[in-house]
Amino acid sequence: MSAKILSGKEFAAQIKESAKLEVEELKNKFNVTPGLAVIIVGENPASQVYVRNKHKTCEELGINSEVVAMSESTTKDELLAKIDELNADKNIHGILVQLPLPDAIKSHSEEILNRIDPLKDVDGFHPMNVGKLVTGSPALVPCTPAGCIEMLDLAGIEIDGKRAVIIGRSNIVGKPMLHLLMARHATVTVCHSHTKNLAEVTREADILVAAMGKPKFVTADMIKPGATVIDVGINRIAPKKLVGDVDFENAVEVAGAITPVPGGVGLLTVAMLMKNVVKAVKFQLEEKNS
Numbered sequence: 001m002s003a004k005i006l007s008g009k010e011f012a013a014q015i016k017e018s019a020k021l022e023v024e025e026l027k028n029k030f031n032v033t034p035g036l037a038v039i040i041v042g043e044n045p046a047s048q049v050y051v052r053n054k055h056k057t058c059e060e061l062g063i064n065s066e067v068v069a070m071s072e073s074t075t076k077d078e079l080l081a082k083i084d085e086l087n088a089d090k091n092i093h094g095i096l097v098q099l100p101l102p103d104a105i106k107s108h109s110e111e112i113l114n115r116i117d118p119l120k121d122v123d124g125f126h127p128m129n130v131g132k133l134v135t136g137s138p139a140l141v142p143c144t145p146a147g148c149i150e151m152l153d154l155a156g157i158e159i160d161g162k163r164a165v166i167i168g169r170s171n172i173v174g175k176p177m178l179h180l181l182m183a184r185h186a187t188v189t190v191c192h193s194h195t196k197n198l199a200e201v202t203r204e205a206d207i208l209v210a211a212m213g214k215p216k217f218v219t220a221d222m223i224k225p226g227a228t229v230i231d232v233g234i235n236r237i238a239p240k241k242l243v244g245d246v247d248f249e250n251a252v253e254v255a256g257a258i259t260p261v262p263g264g265v266g267l268l269t270v271a272m273l274m275k276n277v278v279k280a281v282k283f284q285l286e287e288k289n290s
Protein backbone atom coordinates (compact mmCIF):
# COMPACT_ATOMS: atom_id res chain seq x y z
CA MET A 1 0.00 0.00 0.00
CA SER A 2 1.32 3.43 -0.86
CA ALA A 3 0.45 6.56 1.12
CA LYS A 4 -1.53 9.51 -0.17
CA ILE A 5 0.98 12.21 -1.09
CA LEU A 6 0.12 15.53 0.50
CA SER A 7 1.22 17.98 -2.19
CA GLY A 8 2.46 21.26 -0.78
CA LYS A 9 1.92 22.84 -4.18
CA GLU A 10 -1.78 22.01 -4.22
CA PHE A 11 -2.46 23.13 -0.64
CA ALA A 12 -0.30 26.24 -0.96
CA ALA A 13 -2.30 27.22 -4.05
CA GLN A 14 -5.53 26.93 -2.05
CA ILE A 15 -4.12 28.95 0.86
CA LYS A 16 -2.84 31.66 -1.50
CA GLU A 17 -6.17 31.82 -3.31
CA SER A 18 -7.95 32.38 -0.03
CA ALA A 19 -5.39 35.05 1.00
CA LYS A 20 -5.84 36.76 -2.36
CA LEU A 21 -9.59 37.04 -1.83
CA GLU A 22 -9.00 38.52 1.62
CA VAL A 23 -6.53 41.04 0.16
CA GLU A 24 -9.17 42.13 -2.36
CA GLU A 25 -11.76 42.43 0.41
CA LEU A 26 -9.43 44.62 2.50
CA LYS A 27 -8.91 46.88 -0.51
CA ASN A 28 -12.61 47.12 -1.34
CA LYS A 29 -14.01 47.45 2.17
CA PHE A 30 -11.31 49.39 4.00
CA ASN A 31 -9.22 50.90 1.21
CA VAL A 32 -6.16 49.20 2.68
CA THR A 33 -3.47 47.50 0.61
CA PRO A 34 -1.53 45.13 2.87
CA GLY A 35 2.20 45.84 3.00
CA LEU A 36 5.02 43.49 4.02
CA ALA A 37 8.61 44.54 4.74
CA VAL A 38 11.26 41.83 4.69
CA ILE A 39 14.63 42.82 6.09
CA ILE A 40 17.62 40.85 4.85
CA VAL A 41 21.05 41.53 6.31
CA GLY A 42 24.07 40.27 4.39
CA GLU A 43 24.41 37.98 1.40
CA ASN A 44 23.36 34.49 2.59
CA PRO A 45 22.37 32.79 -0.72
CA ALA A 46 19.63 30.59 0.82
CA SER A 47 18.12 33.64 2.54
CA GLN A 48 18.19 35.54 -0.75
CA VAL A 49 16.15 32.76 -2.40
CA TYR A 50 13.61 32.73 0.46
CA VAL A 51 13.25 36.52 0.34
CA ARG A 52 12.79 36.51 -3.44
CA ASN A 53 10.04 33.87 -3.06
CA LYS A 54 8.25 35.93 -0.45
CA HIS A 55 8.45 39.07 -2.62
CA LYS A 56 7.16 37.22 -5.70
CA THR A 57 4.26 35.67 -3.78
CA CYS A 58 3.27 39.09 -2.38
CA GLU A 59 3.19 40.49 -5.91
CA GLU A 60 1.01 37.60 -7.13
CA LEU A 61 -1.53 38.30 -4.38
CA GLY A 62 -1.65 42.10 -4.58
CA ILE A 63 0.30 42.67 -1.34
CA ASN A 64 2.83 45.53 -1.38
CA SER A 65 6.25 44.08 -0.73
CA GLU A 66 9.31 46.01 0.36
CA VAL A 67 12.63 44.17 0.54
CA VAL A 68 15.02 46.04 2.82
CA ALA A 69 18.50 44.80 1.94
CA MET A 70 21.12 45.82 4.50
CA SER A 71 24.85 45.22 4.26
CA GLU A 72 26.71 42.41 6.05
CA SER A 73 28.37 45.06 8.27
CA THR A 74 25.04 46.43 9.59
CA THR A 75 25.22 47.02 13.34
CA LYS A 76 22.59 45.99 15.85
CA ASP A 77 21.65 49.65 16.42
CA GLU A 78 21.23 50.32 12.70
CA LEU A 79 18.97 47.31 12.40
CA LEU A 80 16.93 48.33 15.45
CA ALA A 81 16.54 51.83 13.99
CA LYS A 82 15.25 50.34 10.71
CA ILE A 83 12.72 48.21 12.62
CA ASP A 84 11.56 51.31 14.55
CA GLU A 85 11.06 53.13 11.24
CA LEU A 86 8.99 50.26 9.82
CA ASN A 87 7.01 49.90 13.07
CA ALA A 88 5.93 53.55 12.60
CA ASP A 89 5.14 53.20 8.87
CA LYS A 90 1.35 53.03 8.39
CA ASN A 91 1.70 51.41 4.96
CA ILE A 92 3.62 48.47 6.39
CA HIS A 93 1.47 45.92 8.21
CA GLY A 94 3.94 43.04 8.48
CA ILE A 95 7.66 43.04 9.26
CA LEU A 96 10.04 40.13 9.27
CA VAL A 97 13.77 39.83 9.69
CA GLN A 98 15.16 36.99 7.59
CA LEU A 99 17.24 34.62 9.70
CA PRO A 100 20.03 33.74 10.21
CA LEU A 101 21.60 37.13 10.91
CA PRO A 102 25.33 37.62 10.13
CA ASP A 103 27.71 36.27 12.79
CA ALA A 104 28.61 39.74 14.11
CA ILE A 105 25.03 40.43 15.29
CA LYS A 106 23.64 36.89 15.56
CA SER A 107 23.88 36.90 19.37
CA HIS A 108 21.41 39.83 19.40
CA SER A 109 18.76 37.98 17.36
CA GLU A 110 16.29 37.84 20.24
CA GLU A 111 16.54 41.55 21.06
CA ILE A 112 16.21 42.39 17.36
CA LEU A 113 13.13 40.20 16.78
CA ASN A 114 11.53 41.50 19.99
CA ARG A 115 11.77 45.07 18.65
CA ILE A 116 9.14 44.31 15.98
CA ASP A 117 5.69 45.63 16.91
CA PRO A 118 3.78 42.46 17.99
CA LEU A 119 0.87 43.51 15.75
CA LYS A 120 3.26 43.50 12.75
CA ASP A 121 5.16 40.36 13.79
CA VAL A 122 4.14 38.13 10.87
CA ASP A 123 6.68 35.44 11.80
CA GLY A 124 4.95 35.09 15.18
CA PHE A 125 8.23 35.02 17.12
CA HIS A 126 7.54 37.94 19.51
CA PRO A 127 6.98 36.82 23.14
CA MET A 128 3.60 38.59 23.09
CA ASN A 129 2.42 36.36 20.22
CA VAL A 130 4.05 33.27 21.76
CA GLY A 131 2.18 33.96 25.01
CA LYS A 132 -1.11 34.43 23.20
CA LEU A 133 -0.61 31.17 21.31
CA VAL A 134 0.02 29.34 24.58
CA THR A 135 -3.07 30.83 26.26
CA GLY A 136 -5.24 30.35 23.19
CA SER A 137 -5.83 34.03 22.31
CA PRO A 138 -5.91 35.24 18.69
CA ALA A 139 -2.26 35.65 17.68
CA LEU A 140 0.16 35.80 14.80
CA VAL A 141 1.46 32.22 14.72
CA PRO A 142 4.71 30.95 13.11
CA CYS A 143 4.01 30.18 9.45
CA THR A 144 5.45 26.66 9.16
CA PRO A 145 3.45 24.97 11.93
CA ALA A 146 0.36 27.04 11.08
CA GLY A 147 0.71 25.84 7.47
CA CYS A 148 0.84 22.21 8.62
CA ILE A 149 -2.46 22.60 10.50
CA GLU A 150 -4.05 24.35 7.52
CA MET A 151 -2.90 21.47 5.29
CA LEU A 152 -4.38 18.82 7.62
CA ASP A 153 -7.69 20.69 7.53
CA LEU A 154 -7.66 21.06 3.75
CA ALA A 155 -6.80 17.37 3.37
CA GLY A 156 -9.67 16.42 5.67
CA ILE A 157 -7.35 14.71 8.18
CA GLU A 158 -8.89 14.72 11.63
CA ILE A 159 -6.83 16.11 14.53
CA ASP A 160 -9.36 15.96 17.39
CA GLY A 161 -8.64 13.06 19.75
CA LYS A 162 -5.65 11.83 17.71
CA ARG A 163 -2.27 10.91 19.12
CA ALA A 164 0.30 13.38 17.71
CA VAL A 165 4.07 13.13 18.11
CA ILE A 166 6.43 15.95 17.20
CA ILE A 167 10.17 15.34 16.84
CA GLY A 168 11.91 18.65 17.59
CA ARG A 169 11.28 21.34 20.19
CA SER A 170 12.47 24.51 18.46
CA ASN A 171 10.72 27.85 18.98
CA ILE A 172 10.07 28.06 15.24
CA VAL A 173 8.48 24.66 14.63
CA GLY A 174 8.24 22.12 17.47
CA LYS A 175 6.91 24.28 20.32
CA PRO A 176 4.27 26.21 18.33
CA MET A 177 3.21 22.92 16.68
CA LEU A 178 2.61 21.49 20.16
CA HIS A 179 0.25 24.34 21.07
CA LEU A 180 -1.55 24.33 17.74
CA LEU A 181 -2.20 20.57 17.87
CA MET A 182 -3.19 20.71 21.54
CA ALA A 183 -5.62 23.57 20.82
CA ARG A 184 -7.22 21.27 18.25
CA HIS A 185 -7.64 18.56 20.91
CA ALA A 186 -4.87 16.18 19.88
CA THR A 187 -2.93 14.35 22.59
CA VAL A 188 0.60 15.55 21.91
CA THR A 189 4.06 14.27 22.79
CA VAL A 190 7.15 16.32 21.98
CA CYS A 191 10.40 14.39 21.42
CA HIS A 192 13.88 15.89 21.22
CA SER A 193 17.54 15.02 21.24
CA HIS A 194 17.37 13.62 24.80
CA THR A 195 14.33 11.40 24.20
CA LYS A 196 14.93 7.74 24.99
CA ASN A 197 13.50 4.99 22.77
CA LEU A 198 12.32 7.49 20.15
CA ALA A 199 10.91 4.84 17.81
CA GLU A 200 8.67 3.47 20.56
CA VAL A 201 7.11 6.91 20.95
CA THR A 202 6.84 7.74 17.25
CA ARG A 203 5.13 4.40 16.53
CA GLU A 204 2.20 5.57 18.69
CA ALA A 205 1.55 8.59 16.48
CA ASP A 206 -1.52 8.97 14.31
CA ILE A 207 0.06 12.26 13.22
CA LEU A 208 3.86 12.34 13.18
CA VAL A 209 5.65 15.67 12.66
CA ALA A 210 9.38 15.46 11.94
CA ALA A 211 11.20 18.76 12.56
CA MET A 212 14.73 17.88 13.58
CA GLY A 213 16.98 18.75 10.65
CA LYS A 214 18.46 15.25 10.27
CA PRO A 215 18.35 13.81 6.74
CA LYS A 216 16.13 10.70 6.38
CA PHE A 217 16.30 10.04 10.13
CA VAL A 218 12.73 8.82 10.47
CA THR A 219 12.64 5.34 8.98
CA ALA A 220 9.62 3.22 8.02
CA ASP A 221 9.83 1.12 11.19
CA MET A 222 9.30 4.29 13.30
CA ILE A 223 5.90 4.92 11.69
CA LYS A 224 2.57 3.42 12.69
CA PRO A 225 0.87 1.89 9.62
CA GLY A 226 -1.64 4.38 8.21
CA ALA A 227 -0.25 7.40 10.12
CA THR A 228 -0.09 10.89 8.66
CA VAL A 229 3.56 11.93 8.37
CA ILE A 230 4.45 15.62 8.07
CA ASP A 231 8.07 16.15 7.13
CA VAL A 232 9.18 19.67 8.04
CA GLY A 233 12.90 18.98 7.59
CA ILE A 234 14.82 20.56 4.74
CA ASN A 235 18.33 19.14 4.46
CA ARG A 236 20.71 19.82 1.58
CA ILE A 237 22.74 16.63 1.07
CA ALA A 238 24.30 17.68 -2.27
CA PRO A 239 24.42 21.01 -4.16
CA LYS A 240 21.14 20.25 -5.92
CA LYS A 241 19.61 17.60 -3.64
CA LEU A 242 17.21 18.37 -0.81
CA VAL A 243 15.79 15.68 1.45
CA GLY A 244 13.54 15.75 4.48
CA ASP A 245 13.90 14.26 7.95
CA VAL A 246 11.88 11.23 6.80
CA ASP A 247 13.16 8.38 4.66
CA PHE A 248 10.39 9.09 2.14
CA GLU A 249 10.92 6.16 -0.27
CA ASN A 250 10.31 3.58 2.47
CA ALA A 251 7.97 5.62 4.69
CA VAL A 252 5.54 6.05 1.81
CA GLU A 253 4.85 2.28 1.94
CA VAL A 254 3.77 2.43 5.60
CA ALA A 255 2.17 5.85 6.12
CA GLY A 256 -1.42 6.67 5.27
CA ALA A 257 -0.52 10.16 4.06
CA ILE A 258 2.86 11.87 3.77
CA THR A 259 4.38 15.18 2.67
CA PRO A 260 7.29 15.01 0.20
CA VAL A 261 10.51 17.06 0.36
CA PRO A 262 10.87 19.15 -1.69
CA GLY A 263 7.31 20.03 -2.66
CA GLY A 264 5.75 19.71 0.79
CA VAL A 265 5.71 21.87 3.90
CA GLY A 266 8.22 24.42 2.53
CA LEU A 267 5.64 25.69 0.03
CA LEU A 268 3.00 26.04 2.73
CA THR A 269 5.23 28.31 4.81
CA VAL A 270 5.31 31.13 2.24
CA ALA A 271 1.57 30.78 1.60
CA MET A 272 0.86 31.05 5.33
CA LEU A 273 3.04 34.16 5.54
CA MET A 274 0.58 35.83 3.15
CA LYS A 275 -2.30 34.77 5.42
CA ASN A 276 -0.41 36.24 8.38
CA VAL A 277 0.03 39.58 6.59
CA VAL A 278 -3.75 39.70 6.06
CA LYS A 279 -4.31 38.72 9.71
CA ALA A 280 -1.92 41.47 10.82
CA VAL A 281 -3.90 44.07 8.83
CA LYS A 282 -7.11 42.88 10.50
CA PHE A 283 -5.57 43.05 13.99
CA GLN A 284 -4.34 46.59 13.25
CA LEU A 285 -7.77 47.68 11.98
CA GLU A 286 -9.38 46.27 15.15
CA GLU A 287 -6.83 48.07 17.32
CA LYS A 288 -7.51 51.36 15.50
CA ASN A 289 -11.26 51.00 16.01
CA SER A 290 -11.09 49.94 19.65
Ligand code: NAD
Binds near residue numbers: 193198212213235266
Ligand atom coordinates in the same frame (compact mmCIF):
# COMPACT_ATOMS: atom_id res chain seq x y z
P1 NAD B 1 16.42 23.25 15.29
O1 NAD B 1 17.80 22.82 14.97
O2 NAD B 1 16.18 24.56 15.96
O3 NAD B 1 15.73 22.14 16.19
C1 NAD B 1 15.90 20.78 15.94
C2 NAD B 1 15.19 20.00 17.02
O4 NAD B 1 15.33 18.62 16.71
C3 NAD B 1 15.75 20.22 18.41
O5 NAD B 1 14.69 20.50 19.30
C4 NAD B 1 16.42 18.89 18.77
O6 NAD B 1 16.23 18.55 20.13
C5 NAD B 1 15.68 17.91 17.88
N1 NAD B 1 16.57 16.81 17.52
C6 NAD B 1 17.78 16.89 16.92
N2 NAD B 1 18.32 15.65 16.79
C7 NAD B 1 17.43 14.78 17.31
C8 NAD B 1 17.41 13.37 17.47
N3 NAD B 1 18.42 12.62 17.06
N4 NAD B 1 16.33 12.81 18.05
C9 NAD B 1 15.27 13.57 18.46
N5 NAD B 1 15.24 14.91 18.33
C10 NAD B 1 16.30 15.50 17.77
O7 NAD B 1 15.63 23.14 13.92
P2 NAD B 1 14.29 23.86 13.36
O8 NAD B 1 14.56 25.29 13.12
O9 NAD B 1 13.10 23.46 14.18
O10 NAD B 1 14.21 23.12 11.96
C11 NAD B 1 14.06 21.72 11.87
C12 NAD B 1 14.09 21.33 10.42
O11 NAD B 1 12.97 21.94 9.77
C13 NAD B 1 15.32 21.80 9.64
O12 NAD B 1 15.65 20.84 8.66
C14 NAD B 1 14.85 23.08 8.99
O13 NAD B 1 15.57 23.36 7.79
C15 NAD B 1 13.43 22.73 8.69
N6 NAD B 1 12.51 23.88 8.59
C16 NAD B 1 11.70 23.90 7.53
C17 NAD B 1 10.79 24.94 7.38
C18 NAD B 1 9.86 24.91 6.20
O14 NAD B 1 9.42 25.94 5.76
N7 NAD B 1 9.53 23.73 5.71
C19 NAD B 1 10.75 25.97 8.32
C20 NAD B 1 11.57 25.89 9.43
C21 NAD B 1 12.46 24.84 9.56
